[in-house]
Amino acid sequence: MLFLIELIESVRSFVATGGNVLYFVAFALLLMWILMIERYWFLSANYPQLRDDIIARWEAREDTTSWYAHRIRDTWISEATELLERNMITIKTLVAMCPLIGLLGTVTGMISVFETMAQQGTGNPRLMAAGISMATIPTMAGMVAALSGVFFSSRLDAKVKLAKAKLVDSLPHH
């Protein structure tokens, strides 16, 4: 319990030095990871069954070469692809957004630095340091969030593409 309190306290002090923009970074990061974990879950738990189901249905068909058969095959592939690719756009967008949110933090931090300068002058660098940490910490946080997403989202993307190609290959015209 004490460990949790210490953890929360360290997060709080991190947010206090980094400014409120960190909440947006945290929100984007959380959303990104929820969506990515959901995708991994779908790929490993739900998708194989769906794939086997489609393959079995295709194997059960007598006619696999007519125009109708082609259209029906396309439809099944399209439906499976849609399920496979669901939320992938949002994940990629979130990955791209993280550095932008960090940049927003940089700008708001610089605004607060200049605000301090306008009020207190440049005499005391300590007063400006708060604004500077508010400028740099969100940038770093945004970068880290984006980096954590870049690797896994591209892995996910490759997995989805592979799964799709395999599905197409396992529905031969016989």
Place this chain on the structure above:
Amino acid sequence: MKKTINFVLLAASMTLGLSTAANANELDKLLQQVKNDRISQAKLDKKREAEFTSARADKQALLNKAKAELKAQQERNKRLTKEYADNEITLAQKEVELDTAQGTLGEMFGVSRAAAATAYGQIVTSIVSAEYPGRGEKLNEIANSKKIPELEQLEELWIALQTEMTQSGQVSQFNVEVTKLDGSKSTEQVTRIGTFNLVSANGFLNYNDEVGQVQPLAKQPAGYISDTASKFFGETSGYHPVYIDPSRGAILALETRKKTLMEFYHEGKEVGYGITVLLIIGMLIALERMIVLGAVSAKMKAQEKNLDQPNENNPLGRLLKVYHDNKGADSETLELKLDEAILRETPKVDRGINLIKMFAAIAPLMGLLGTVIGMIMTFQTITLFGTGDPKIMAGNISLALVTTALGLIAALPLILVHSIVAGRSKSVLHKLDEQSAGLIAAIAEKESN
């Protein structure tokens, strides 16, 4: 001399007037007159001489008198000087006597005077003085008086210090005259929190010790701070959180100079407003798209369950209708007809989505525009006023930075919304483009069997 001139003039006039009639008689008369005049002149001189001689005796008397007076004064001076010197000695003796008589008490009076001076500074500026006015004057009397403080005054000092101490630990509510910013005065109920803050229903108050008035702040600090104050004022019992200013007003004064979010927003000026307009339009388009696409996909789902009766109110229904109209045609003709129908439907689904993407791209660019404008203005200021005062430059720099921030703030939700809307429209298009043909093929197969 004058007389001589007169005579000459007389003689001349006579010579002129009576030039021809000049005779011995006239001249004799003149001679006689001159002689007479000389006699009277001599008499007069004698008389004046006599007068002067008598006056000289008087003056001598006056001189003697003045000399006597000078001597008297000099004597007095000597006497007084001696007296003064004697008094000085007596004074020094008396002072020594006084010191011996005071003994160690003398130090105490010094201490009390110093304590009064210190307490005066504290108590006059303290907000407790708003509740108990007039404590400062008595302390000032003690601190500045040359005399030995009296017992009553010492008691005043003690009471003032004790009051300050006791009140600094108390929260009390009292009525006081509040001088508004426009100069009008009104009596209001005010809560004092220790020696830290004065709080009323409208937020924090300020105690101006120079004029001894309670004044509202020029601007209340940010809402979440001043709200706790007015809430605290309304409470009567229990524990309640409130922001207090341990620096006794300095932090509050700084806080009032901080800009609010709204003020920051307006620093963006025209560029900032432009970005806001972009954001609003983009969001409205996205909202309209979401509603329309949601309705379309709901109708398409309903249509999927009822493939036999094409409904013209949705794209899938219209595609099915094409099939129903061309049941007899071969598969190639049917595909062409379907492609044509899909081509007709696509723009309706796609509409506006690229616009959102464009807005999301334009917003940061506009922010950049604001940055550049702000920097141009900053350098113009530097050209005019030099770099001496950072405060002069700060206004334009904040334009530069605020527009950048606004551009990003507008772009972020637009990007997110675009990805959501694009996902939805993509799924609708997939359904039309790739899956409708399959549905139709399934129907055709079923019918042919």
